[in-house]
Amino acid sequence: MELPYNSKPRPDTGLYNGKVGIWLFLASEIMLFGGLFSAYLLLRVGADDGNWSMGLMTKWVGAFNTFILIASSATVVLAWVCLKLKDWAGFRFWKWWTVGFAATFLIVKWGYEWPAKFTHYDITFTSNQQAEKVFADVFDKGSYNDCEEDHRKIWNERYDADGENKDIPEGKKAWGKVDIKDKPLDGHVVGYYTENEQGERQHHKVEAAFGISFWSHAFAWRYDARNTVLGITDTFSEKGIVAVEIAPTHGVWDAHPEEEASAANRRYAEADNDTGHDGHAGHGHHKAITIETSQISRLSSYEPAHSTFFAVYYTLTGLHALHVFGGILVMLYHLLPISQRVYESDPERFTNRIEITGLFWHFVDLVWIFLFPILYLL
Amino acid sequence: METTTQSDVSHEDHHDAHEDHGHGNQHFLTKYVFSSDHKVIGIQYGVTSLLFLLIGFLLIMCMRWQLAKPGEPIPIAGALLEHVYANNNSGEPVFKDGVMSADGYNQFGVMHGTIMVFLAVVPLGFAAFGNYVVPLQIGAPDMCFPRVNMASYWCFFAGCVVMTVSFFIPGGAAAAGWTAYSPLATLIPTDGQSYWLIGMVLLITSSLLGAVNFIATIIQMRAPGMTWFRMPFFVWAQFVTAFLLLLAFPPLEAAGIMQLMDRVCDTSFFLPSGVFGAGSTTMAVSGGGNPLLWQHLFWFLGHPEVYVLILPAIGMVGEILSNSARRPLWGYKLMIGAVLVLGFLSFIVWAHHMYLTGMSGKVATFFQTTTMIISIPSVILLTCLFITLWKGSIRFTTASLFALAFLPMFGIGGLTGLPLGLSFADLHLHDSYYVIAHFHYVVAPGSIFALFAGIYFWYPKMTGRKMNEYWGRVHFWGSLIFMNIIFMPMFIQGFAGMSRRMSDGGATYSLLQNPDVTSGALSELIMKLNDYISMGAFGMALIQIPFIVNFFYSIQNGEKVSSDNPHEATTLDWQTPTPPPHGNFLEEPKVYGAPYEYSVPGANKDYLPQTEPNRPNTA
Amino acid sequence: MSDEHDAEWYEKKFRPMIYLVAGILLVGTVITYVADVLGIAEKWGFRNAIIFALGVATVKASAVIYIFMHLKWDINLKTISLTMACAIIFLIGMMWLTVGSEIQDEGGIDGKPGGTETTWKHGKPSKPKALKAGDS
Known part of the structure; x- marks a missing residue:
């Protein structure tokens, strides 16, 4: 049974069926992402001081992915134009480019961006005294007072990009409102200690996550002091961890800015050498420190549970990435030999399908255009 | 829009085509199970949703027993439930010795609401009748996207399976209210809540596919000459309903995903900082969320959902009344306008469900105003239907009786909603039995009566046989009487301040338990009403038996229709x-x-x- | 798009337009990124930074919708334009009313999100109590 207006537009509406369908679908998608954008807005406006941890994003990665997606948006429309011009080879050329870009986007997102966050930790402390000691140690200073300026600088980089903005009245800055113990130390977990019955400590090294050196170290571990009271099991209780060895990372905590250039070395410094218990990593400039479990209030990687910002980030980008993934599957289908047969038997209908896929793909691009500033920049 | 006669699509050979490669040599599976024919899908939807209508009703029967006789074992069902039903999280059977525990009451309450709304009435009114009737009424050979239609049904079916399975998992089904308010729904330990959310995401996906399909079909597939204002009112009602589903459901899908994230990935979308867990320890969550966000997103769906429940019903009633009164539908264009306004306004009234959340006075006033305005198109619709009857020579078939009964029942339901739409009156009535009575009047003797009418009315078209009229009337009068016995006393209970979520029917707060309390305790009369309501509910169950028998018996043995x-x-x-x-x-x-x-x-x-x-x- | 264009139009007009729009989009991305690196939030204030970044995003989005999704030639089709109008109206309504009903502070989003000015606090209404629905 052949349905009317499958490939020819209906005269009074000027549209063929599929195009009506896709626009309706996109309207619904607007509301779906709109619901999440509303959530973003409401949660952000209501966020407590210093709880909107957006400064932790790697901006250039987001910018790169924006480039990729915009390029794919252009190639997908070029592919359609080729079909309009009856140029099958050109269609395949541009479509393959689109798939390539889309795949790159997903690889960057799921292969690099997310795992890099899952292996990157924030630690907060149970008391200000403990925190002062640890921070003084990290910054290689005698006391916390000596390193507070450094600490503040890093804090502002992370949470309060306009920390020096004169518009914000004195005393209202996030920095001043948060206790030292709640100002997190970030780094990779490179090792941990367990205790046997005799009370002897054993050191365990944590290798790169899943054996892939690119994904460094402990993957999405979690510890929250409140868990012990609530009786919830977490990574620490499963492994019986009594102390954890942290390598502060990404340079932001580094007390030696002149070595900033060797970022690549620093990232893997802990992995490729004995981090040692003396507190110094193999490369000598990066200090791994041991923190007792009892000193830790909360340890969390940059996973969804880290903070509300990351929850929104993962949900929005995850849902968006699923759309990208779905788009790739459909576009690959259009590159199969079976599609060529469809094209040869009914070119107009196939061209319409490509147009519909293109419309969906542009919408995916559109969502990202808004996601990039609100998740990475603002 | 311009009427056109198509020349590029010819259907003159349609009958032959049907004989040749249409349906004749299809395998049973592709013909009846994985069919893309809108009529088969409509019937699949119909059968599934009628089944869930029954299940939802059986759940409430158990609850009604518990309300009338708190702590006494449920006859027959209790013993069964004790053995098949899951244990709660502390390892105790939910139905110990056949007695419904508070856990069981909560779970049944959630699932009654969910099943009735999302698995029974919406799929029956929108999907089943919509699928079967809309393409026929606009003269289309099928839905616009037959395979999407099939996907929609199977998505719905998967959602049904997930919801049903959740009864039997350890811990039992969802128990945090059918509205699944956080933080309770996030923190409640049963996995049933996660199942509920996954089920909802599937159902929403299904209705999204369905809605796209309906709108596209109505826009694209109208037969030559079928202009917009020659479409039957039912098609218009479905058209607006589909738009509501298309645009109102996705925010709940977003909210569902977020709550699922909260439960599975330990995020804090809906958990504010400093939520207390066991004892006085704050929960081990990042915090910073907003529980009201859930309520906003839920009710952004929830209120249009009310119109999703009622609009197809009004559409059907319009068809049936016009037909049985042998009169044109009075104010046809006015009704279409009213439906469109209703659809539009239904998006900006949602927060009248949330007056008690502490929103600012300005916002409450805004939502009060829109709520009052939205009652106008509803009244227009009802009035038009009434005037249609004026001077008609009415044929009192079972279908038209149900359709006629819809009018006053929906009227009661609608008018009793007004006090709930005013924030000051809502202070007293919120979360009481009054609310239950109000929306059940809209949905049970309202929508469901219209659906019954639709079943009796279109049954001959679907099967070629009529249902028995005598037993149809028995079914009608019994249902009408028992419906009112059930829901009318609930208004009184609500005014007396009886809260809607008490698993013992208010026994704890009765005068019997608190003889010293001079005000606020529930009087003996109020408590006694529980008994009458439950008796009414059991009568209601009995009177459905003729319908069920009639329904199945008539497929093979009903009176054959003499014409098409x-x-x-x-x-x-x-x-x-x-x-x-x-x-x-x-x-x-x-x-x-x-x-x-x-x-x-x-x-x-x-x-x-x-x-x-x-x-x-x-x- | 409705078939009013011939092959030549696609070749001569539409294709260069695609390259042009792609260029605009890429430039827009660069501008936003560079502006962020230069720290416009600190220089212009947070509010202006929001307006700037979302403004650029809106321009980009419009370019995509208008040219890539060829709405320029489809906008007169009522089916599409009405559907999109509805979706966008309801989206704005949802965002505005949801966020609006949860912000007690009349300051709105003037302050920096996450800062004290805009912190949403329950139980501390800034309005007179008598107007409040939730108080009993």
């Missing part, structure tokens, strides 16, 4: 063979007139089918 148009109706769905073949129409229908040309002066019959080219007055 037994109701002497004007719309296109009755101008097809009975039951309609694959592709629906033997030849492409051409539409010449308005949808409700009954008793037209000068015509030789008292009805003028839309396909009739010889029309005495071309209105």
